[in-house]
Amino acid sequence: MKKTYRLLILSACIALAAGVILAQDITAWINGVGGKPALAVTDFRGTGAAQPLMSTFNGTLFSDLQSSGLFNMVAKSLFPLNNPQVPTDLRPDDNKQGYALGDWAGAPTGASHLVFGYTAAQNGLLVLNGYVFDTRQENVQAAQLLGQRYVGTLDEAGATKVAHEFANDIIQKFGGSGSLLGSRIYFVRSTIKNIDEIWAMDWDGGNQKQLTNLHSTSIMPGVSPDGTRVAFTTYAKGTPRIMIVNTENGRLLPFYNQEASLNTTPNFTPDGKQIYYASSAAGLPQIFSAALDGENFHRVSYRDAIEVEPKVNPKNPDILYFVSGPGPQQIYSMTAEGANVQRVTNGEGEASNPAWNPDGQHIAFSWTRGYAAGDWNVFVMDVGTRQYVQLTHSEGRNENPNWAPDGRHIVFASTRSGRSQIYTMLADGSQVKPLTQQGTNRYPVWGVK
Amino acid sequence: MKTYAPFRSSPLRASLSFMLLSAVFIAGCGKKAPIPPPPPPPSGGGTTAAPAGPGTPTVASFTVEPASIERGQSAVVRWSVTNATSVSIDHGIGTVEATGSSRVVPTDTTTYTLTASGTSGNVTRTATVTVTAPAPPPAPVSNNAGSARGTLDSRVQSDLQDALFDYDSNNIRDDARRALTDDAEALKRIFADFPGSTINVEGHCDERGSAEYNLGLGDRRASAARDFLVQLGVPADRLKTISYGKERPACTESNEACWQKNRRAHFSSGQ
Numbered sequence: 239m240k241k242t243y244r245l246l247i248l249s250a251c252i253a254l255a256a257g258v259i260l261a262q263d264i265t266a267w268i269n270g271v272g273g274k275p276a277l278a279v280t281d282f283r284g285t286g287a288a289q290p291l292m293s294t295f296n297g298t299l300f301s302d303l304q305s306s307g308l309f310n311m312v313a314k315s316l317f318p319l320n321n322p323q324v325p326t327d328l329r330p331d332d333n334k335q336g337y338a339l340g341d342w343a344g345a346p347t348g349a350s351h352l353v354f355g356y357t358a359a360q361n362g363l364l365v366l367n368g369y370v371f372d373t374r375q376e377n378v379q380a381a382q383l384l385g386q387r388y389v390g391t392l393d394e395a396g397a398t399k400v401a402h403e404f405a406n407d408i409i410q411k412f413g414g415s416g417s418l419l420g421s422r423i424y425f426v427r428s429t430i431k432n433i434d435e436i437w438a439m440d441w442d443g444g445n446q447k448q449l450t451n452l453h454s455t456s457i458m459p460g461v462s463p464d465g466t467r468v469a470f471t472t473y474a475k476g477t478p479r480i481m482i483v484n485t486e487n488g489r490l491l492p493f494y495n496q497e498a499s500l501n502t503t504p505n506f507t508p509d510g511k512q513i514y515y516a517s518s519a520a521g522l523p524q525i526f527s528a529a530l531d532g533e534n535f536h537r538v539s540y541r542d543a544i545e546v547e548p549k550v551n552p553k554n555p556d557i558l559y560f561v562s563g564p565g566p567q568q569i570y571s572m573t574a575e576g577a578n579v580q581r582v583t584n585g586e587g588e589a590s591n592p593a594w595n596p597d598g599q600h601i602a603f604s605w606t607r608g609y610a611a612g613d614w615n616v617f618v619m620d621v622g623t624r625q626y627v628q629l630t631h632s633e634g635r636n637e638n639p640n641w642a643p644d645g646r647h648i649v650f651a652s653t654r655s656g657r658s659q660i661y662t663m664l665a666d667g668s669q670v671k672p673l674t675q676q677g678t679n680r681y682p683v684w685g686v687k
Numbered sequence: 688m689k690t691y692a693p694f695r696s697s698p699l700r701a702s703l704s705f706m707l708l709s710a711v712f713i714a715g716c717g718k719k720a721p722i723p724p725p726p727p728p729p730s731g732g733g734t735t736a737a738p739a740g741p742g743t744p745t746v747a748s749f750t751v752e753p754a755s756i757e758r759g760q761s762a763v764v765r766w767s768v769t770n771a772t773s774v775s776i777d778h779g780i781g782t783v784e785a786t787g788s789s790r791v792v793p794t795d796t797t798t799y800t801l802t803a804s805g806t807s808g809n810v811t812r813t814a815t816v817t818v819t820a821p822a823p824p825p826a827p828v829s830n831n832a833g834s835a836r837g838t839l840d841s842r843v844q845s846d847l848q849d850a851l852f853d854y855d856s857n858n859i860r861d862d863a864r865r866a867l868t869d870d871a872e873a874l875k876r877i878f879a880d881f882p883g884s885t886i887n888v889e890g891h892c893d894e895r896g897s898a899e900y901n902l903g904l905g906d907r908r909a910s911a912a913r914d915f916l917v918q919l920g921v922p923a924d925r926l927k928t929i930s931y932g933k934e935r936p937a938c939t940e941s942n943e944a945c946w947q948k949n950r951r952a953h954f955s956s957g958q
Contacts, residue, residue, distance in 0.1 A: 432935070455934055458899060471902070477929045478902060499928045500906040503899050516903065521910070523903035544903035566855060567900045590897030604897065611854070612895030612941075637897065681898075 264620040264627055268666045277309040278342050278349035280321040284357035288364055291397035298398050302405030307646045307664040308412050312349045323356040328378050339381055343373035364392045366400040370408055384411055421643050422685050424459050424468050425660055429677035436470055443673030449488050458681055460505040465685035469504035480504045494532030507550045514548035525560055539576035553598025561590050593640045602639035602648050616650050629667035640683045649682040742807025744771030749801045755817040761792045762816045764799055771803040793818050839881050839956045846873040849951040850912050857907035859915055871919035878925055885957035888913045890930045893946035898932055905930030912952035927957050
């Protein structure tokens with residue numbers, strides 16, 4: 239009896255604590271709780287043959303740090319006169335000339351962190367020594383967050399490489415849950431009417447390559463957690479069915495499709511061991527789970543409504559979001575076994591395309607709330623509090639948002655410039671960048687590689 | 688850096704199929720009719736070379752009616768002869784009574800010759816029937832006559848109408864009920880004409896719902912239309928449902944008139 243009572247108190251406390259955490263304002267989450275670090279990034283100099291490469295290096299380093307969305311970048315016009323280049327340049331007090339950390343922390347610079355270092359040409363290679371110091375620390379030794387040596391080729395490519403690597407280390411140091419570097423975006427491109435193929439490109443839109451060659455309508459890709467496979471829906475064999483392509487060599491992998499007029503919206507589970515999809519095998523399109531080869535499938539839910547787009551929570555495999563009726567399409571949740579069905583969106587407008595943030599606490603999704611049917615915008619919701627923020631504002635249709643591995647960037651498709659194209663933006667809706675121009679481009683998903 | 692197998696740049700496989708336009712030359716009218724012989728002199732007229740006498744037959748009349756027929760039709764040969772000991776007509780009619788008629792079905796323009804024999808001489812007369820080629824049969828409905836597949840396509844296109852739906856609905860409306868009732872009869876005729884054929888029932892949606900949800904909705908529309916047709920006796924195993932969601936709009940404008948055209952069950956030929 240007493241034990242039960244104590245358990246009740248305990249669970250109440252846990253629920254309360256969880257509630258407090260969940261009640262954090264979603265805007266604060268998006269902008270970074272407690273404000274973003276203010277980063278002062280000095281212009282690095284190089285010795286000898288390294289110096290001509292410094293313009294490329296400095297530009298890349300600044301751009302990577304800024305586009306991470308993690309930092310406020312301090313304007314260079316507010317910097318003190320001198321920049322340290324090595325930690326031994328630092329001294330306790332420099333009378334605001336730049337060699338003391340306090341010179342950077344105080345007005346007008348107001349930096350919380352200082353990024354500095356230098357490069358040199360050594361044995362025909364480019365060597366970078368990069369440092370990050372917390373400007374608010376009295377003790378110089380304790381102030382060092384990062385001190386690292388990087389080596390690249392002595393050319394523009396090498397300068398870009400070491401800048402990316404240094405930026406990546408800084409981002410990880412500040413809790414960025416992963417860099418965009420090396421990540422790939424998979425999407426659907428059409429250059430001929432009714433021919434849609436799966437394509438891949440780098441996170442910044444570079445290196446665009448065609449993955450499938452099915453001469454059919456192949457759409458709605460889902461990427462595996464390790465980035466090695468993309469499952470998609472294709473009409474290559476008549477009725478819409480699921481196929482899987484290896485992202486490294488473009489080869490098709492076997493997938494057993496149920497005997498059905500419709501097998502679609504395949505998505506990998508976060509552990510990479512299963513695929514959830516929608517199938518009309520039982521008449522009405524409903525959610526099924528299956529092994530990666532499509533075998534051992536079983537029906538998850540038994541509801542009297544169309545169900546598509548199953549998405550398993552990255553932190554809790556027993557939470558499954560999907561899109562369904564009855565009535566106008568909304569986002570719903572249920573357990574992996576189809577129990578405890580609840581509507582997540584509030585019933586306004588039509589909702590679709592739920593995409594989990596890697597933190598398992600937030601989704602990006604498309605919603606027509608506040609607009610006419612078909613006027614889709616990208617929203618982000620804290621699924622604990624159901625608070626939401628609208629990121630696009632009816633500049634064309636904005637659909638299929640998907641999170642970058644860093645959990646701070648979103649890729650989406652928009653018709654704002656006419657035909658649908660792929661864009662990225664930060665989770666607060668800023669820094670919108672177009673990645674595609676050729677043909678019509680839809681259905682982007684972001685893979686770790 | 689990722690390594691990729693060398694992908695073929697997707698070749699434009701717009702295979703140009705050349706359609707042979709077989710111009711049908713309708714062979715005009717068969718042979719030209721020979722100029723008919725001059726009309727027989729009036730009986731007992733004075734220009735007859737052989738004087739009419741007690742031994743000379745007289746051909747009162749010898750005709751073919753109608754004078755012109757289409758191949759396959761019949762004509763009637765009539766004659767009336769007096770004062771003859773025997774009368775015969777060529778082209779298989781043979782020896783006949785002095786007065787009579789015979790139905791003939793000549794395949795080509797034919798000139799019949801009647802020979803009347805008397806005790807003191809013979810008299811001959813001719814009569815001609817012109818035979819023309821029949822009018823060509825009506826052209827088939829298809830432009831692709833000769834290809835059964837093409838004909839099935841065109842029958843599906845011309846004989847079957849779309850069933851339209853309300854937004855986010857797969858209910859068969861009254862107008863869709865009427866359309867599908869007509870379609871059921873047309874489908875039965877098409878299946879009778881094309882044994883072994885199947886026909887796709889496609890489900891389509893307008894552009895407003897999400898593409899993913901619309902694949903599901905299109906599937907529901909296609910099966911609702913299929914089920915209705917099966918109730919009316921269309922064989923289920925010859926109908927195949929396929930959802931295109933909003934991937935194949937019939938109309939691309941953003942207004943209700945266009946959206947309504949896209950919210951449809953549509954037919955296309957299968958295998």
